[in-house]
Amino acid sequence: xxxxxxxxxxxxxxxxxxxxxxxxxxxxxxxxxxxxxxxxxxxxxxxxxxxxxxxxxxxxxxxxxxxxxxxxxx
Numbered sequence: 001x002x003x004x005x006x007x008x009x010x011x012x013x014x015x016x017x018x019x020x021x022x023x024x025x026x027x028x029x030x031x032x033x034x035x036x037x038x039x040x041x042x043x044x045x046x047x048x049x050x051x052x053x054x055x056x057x058x059x060x061x062x063x064x065x066x067x068x069x070x071x072x073x074x
Contacts, residue, residue: 026055
């Protein structure tokens with residue numbers, strides 16, 4: 001039977017790998033000149049949140065731009 005600390009470490013490593021895979025899906029392989037596998041879970045979480053925020057902002061800007069182009073002239 002695995003100890004609680006082993007289970008916790010396994011869960012942390014699983015989350016790290018999930019975040020690394022998500023960042024790679026965005027074509028991000030390094031953060032601040034460090035490879036993703038060198039980063040802590042917290043650093044990976046922050047990098048992923050930053051990517052999502054930038055992606056969301058880009059989509060909102062594009063949507064607003066599309067809306068402005070389609071708006072009928074007054």
